[in-house]
Amino acid sequence: GAVVSQHPSRVICKSGTSVKIECRSLDFQATTMFWYRQFPKKSLMLMATSNEGSKATYEQGVEKDKFLINHASLTLSTLTVTSAHPEDSSFYICSALPVASNEKLFFGSGTQLSVL
Amino acid sequence: DAKTTQPPSMDCAEGRAANLPCNHSTISGNEYVYWYRQIHSQGPQYIIHGLKNNETNEMASLIITEDRKSSTLILPHATLRDTAVYYCIVRVAGGGSNYKLTFGKGTLLTVNP
Numbered sequence: 001g002a003v004v005s006q007h008p009s010r011v012i013c014k015s016g017t018s019v020k021i022e023c024r025s026l027d028f029q030a031t032t033m034f035w036y037r038q039f040p041k042k043s044l045m046l047m048a049t050s051n052e053g054s055k056a057t058y059e060q061g062v063e064k065d066k067f068l069i070n071h072a073s074l075t076l077s078t079l080t081v082t083s084a085h086p087e088d089s090s091f092y093i094c095s096a097l098p099v100a101s102n103e104k105l106f107f108g109s110g111t112q113l114s115v116l
Numbered sequence: 117d118a119k120t121t122q123p124p125s126m127d128c129a130e131g132r133a134a135n136l137p138c139n140h141s142t143i144s145g146n147e148y149v150y151w152y153r154q155i156h157s158q159g160p161q162y163i164i165h166g167l168k169n170n171e172t173n174e175m176a177s178l179i180i181t182e183d184r185k186s187s188t189l190i191l192p193h194a195t196l197r198d199t200a201v202y203y204c205i206v207r208v209a210g211g212g213s214n215y216k217l218t219f220g221k222g223t224l225l226t227v228n229p
Contacts, residue, residue, distance in 0.1 A: 006159070032212050036219075043203075044160070044219040051213060093159045097215050105152075105217060107159030 002028045004096050006108025013084055014116055021079045021111045023094030029074035030096035034105070035067075038091040050077045074099070084115040120204045125224045128198075134191040136223050138204030141185040147208050149180060150217070151189045153200040160203065160219075163189065167209075194227045201225075 003026040013019050023033060031052045036044040048069050049057045056069035066088075068080040077096075081088055095107040121139040128134040140149065150165040164171055164178045166187075171178045177190040191198055203222040208214070 004159070032215065034216070043221050044154075044217075046216060046218070049213050049216070057213065091157070095159070095217075097212070102210065102212075102215060103165065104162045105215060107161065110157065110159050112157075 002026075002096075002098060002104075002106045004094065004106045004108040006094050006111055008111060009109060010112045010114075012114045012116065015085055016083055019081045019084055019113060021081075021092055021094070021113075023077045023079070023096065023108050025075045025096040025098070025106070028096070028098040028100065028106075030077075031074060031099055032097045033071060033077040034095045034097075035069060035077075035079050036093045036095065038093060038110075040091075044093060047079075081113065084113070086115045089113055089115045120206055120220055122202070122204050122220065122223045124221065125226070128191075128194045128225060128227050130196060130227050130229050131193055134194040134198065134225055134227070136189040136191075136202050136204075136225060137186065138189070139186045140204070140206045143184050143206050144208070147206045149178065149184075149187050150205045150207060151176070151178065151202060152205065152217070152219075153198075153202045154222070155197075155200040163202075191225075194225075196227050196229065199225060199227045 005024045007022045033050040035047045038044045050071040052071045058064045071077040093110045151163040152160040154160045166178045180187045201222040
């Protein structure tokens with residue numbers, strides 16, 4: 001089956017620093033990728049939709065200047081949490097929709113971000 | 117997308133069938149029923165989806181009522197590794213940016229030895 005690789009799986013950073021999370025589709029191309037955030041014991045919340053070669057679309061309440069998304073190729077999207085604060089600590093999950101199929105969304109294994 | 121209602125938790129004995137219900141009484145004619153699951157601290161995994169006919173794959177079966185207002189996901193022989201949160205999601209067909217999945221609270225299925 002299709003594999004989405006997300007890196008790093010866990011990161012600890014100091015408040016005020018920036019953290020980049022990578023999401024790669026390993027064996028398929030994806031023009032559309034989605035970024036979710038999940039707080040402990042809560043459901044996934046969609047943050048933004050990333051389209052290859054164009055600007056990301058952010059959900060209401062998500063600061064686009066704080067969560068920078070770049071989707072420069074058909075296999076890679078990155079999420080950069082800028083000037084991270086403790087309240088940004090969360091589980092971040094990316095997902096990719098194969099170009100060849102609109103039926104299944106494939107998810108990465110997630111990144112646990114802890115901001116001290 | 118239509119709203120779904122699922123029980124917050126269920127238990128199942130290992131080796132037995134797990135039947136997870138989902139209510140989607142406001143579903144529209146062009147909306148599909150999708151099931152995903154999330155094992156603790158991992159990304160969600162696609163299980164199955166359907167429009168109005170029953171569907172079966174290597175993971176599970178999906179039974180949709182004739183009026184499409186509810187459905188049941190069936191794991192025929194649950195194992196300990198099936199312990200996860202199961203999400204029932206209703207969405208309109210379509211890809212690209214329209215493939216937005218709105219996750220509810222899901223059902224925590226615990227498979228017991």
